[in-house]
Amino acid sequence: xxxxxxxxxxxxxxxxxxxxxxxxxxxxxxxxxxxxxxxxxxxxxxxxxxxxxxxxxxxxxxxxxxxxxxxxxxxxxxxxxxxxxxxxxxxxxxxxxxxxxxxxxxxxxxxxxxxxxxxxxxxxxxxxxxxxxxxxxxxxxxxxxxxxxxxxxxxxxxxxxxxxxxxxxxxxxxxxxxxxxxxxxxxxxxxxxxxxxxxxxxxxxxxxxxxxxxxxxxxxxxxxxxxxxxxxxxxxxxxxxxxxxxxxxxxxxxxxxxxxxxxxxxxxxxxxxxxxxxxxxxxx
Numbered sequence: 001x002x003x004x005x006x007x008x009x010x011x012x013x014x015x016x017x018x019x020x021x022x023x024x025x026x027x028x029x030x031x032x033x034x035x036x037x038x039x040x041x042x043x044x045x046x047x048x049x050x051x052x053x054x055x056x057x058x059x060x061x062x063x064x065x066x067x068x069x070x071x072x073x074x075x076x077x078x079x080x081x082x083x084x085x086x087x088x089x090x091x092x093x094x095x096x097x098x099x100x101x102x103x104x105x106x107x108x109x110x111x112x113x114x115x116x117x118x119x120x121x122x123x124x125x126x127x128x129x130x131x132x133x134x135x136x137x138x139x140x141x142x143x144x145x146x147x148x149x150x151x152x153x154x155x156x157x158x159x160x161x162x163x164x165x166x167x168x169x170x171x172x173x174x175x176x177x178x179x180x181x182x183x184x185x186x187x188x189x190x191x192x193x194x195x196x197x198x199x200x201x202x203x204x205x206x207x208x209x210x211x212x213x214x215x216x217x218x219x220x221x222x223x224x225x226x227x228x229x230x231x232x233x234x235x236x237x238x239x240x241x242x243x244x245x246x247x248x249x250x251x252x253x254x255x256x257x258x259x260x261x262x263x264x265x266x267x268x269x270x271x272x273x274x275x276x277x278x279x280x281x282x283x284x
Contacts, residue, residue: 010039010049020058035075036061069093124221124240129253129274131215132170134190135160135199137207142183147227150174150256153189160208164197175213175251188251218253218274219245226269233273241275248276 017024030036031048036057038048050058057078064074073089080086135157141149154172161168170192177186190213199208219241223233241247258270 010051013038013048013050016050016054016058020055020062022058022062030061033071035071035078067093068097124219124237126217126277127220127274128217129213129215132192132213133194133196134192134211134213135166135197136188136190136209136211138186138188138209140184140186143185146185146187149187150189154191156203156206156208157189157191160199160203160206161191161193161197163200163203164193166193166195166197168192169194171255171257173253173255175253177251213253214250216248216250216276217278218276220275221273222257223271223273224269230271230273233271237273237275241277245275245277248278250276252276 011019013024013027016022017027020027022030027036027048031038036054039051039054040049041047042049060078061074064077067090069089070093073093077086077089137153137156139149139153150172153174157172158168160166168191172189172191175188175190179185190211192213196210199210219237221233221237221240223230253272253274253276255272255274256269257272258268
């Protein structure tokens with residue numbers, strides 16, 4: 001009798017998380033996408049409960065995620081419960097990993113080559129940025145959220161400028177302090193305007209602020225192309241600043257000269273990366 005009670009008992013989500021080594025956050029996410037649906041959900045409280053048998057599915061999910069198998073492929077394995085399907089999915093994923101590994105080898109070789117034989121013709125130049133009045137909005141975003149955040153911020157700031165009768169005095173841009181962690185980046189999007197405007201309350205409630213972008217000397221590199229290769233330009237500019245400059249304690253600025261509208265193709269993007277440096281830098 002005791003064995004039957006134990007067999008039929010459900011585990012609350014916290015207990016199931018402990019037994020499966022999956023976080024509560026992950027379990028909730030897997031429930032939302034239908035990958036690992038609880039055996040029971042309390043209609044009044046929303047509390048999730050799982051059967052002991054579901055620990056097998058949880059283990060399969062955890063092991064495959066450790067191998068970076070996509071969720072859709074994991075769903076295929078879970079639904080089929082067939083070793084042949086599992087072998088097919090793992091074989092296809094192995095080919096993907098081999099391709100990534102080959103690309104990684106090429107990237108590392110290119111990085112070593114850049115260190116051993118740096119490009120002395122890299123078009124980095126020095127410029128003095130005057131103090132500017134800017135409309136701003138701030139956020140903390142993950143890498144996959146950047147393009148959406150910038151598009152929304154640009155539209156918001158342009159609308160705020162138009163509603164304030166402010167004259168736009170430069171390209172849309174963003175200020176980027178050092179990364180807070182591996183997953184999130186603080187961003188202050190900005191739009192230069194000629195004079196300090198009176199921003200309507202609706203836009204202030206949406207996070208629009210009036211601020212000053214301080215004057216500073218900057219080392220500038222123009223990145224050509226989409227965002228997927230932006231880190232390469234940052235690395236080149238950082239190496240240049242380390243060799244020739246003295247970084248100022250200000251966030252790096254990106255100015256989106258071309259690439260502000262959906263009509264612009266990624267290979268036509270032009271982004272000025274402006275790294276603040278001290279005025280006394282000996283620039284050679």
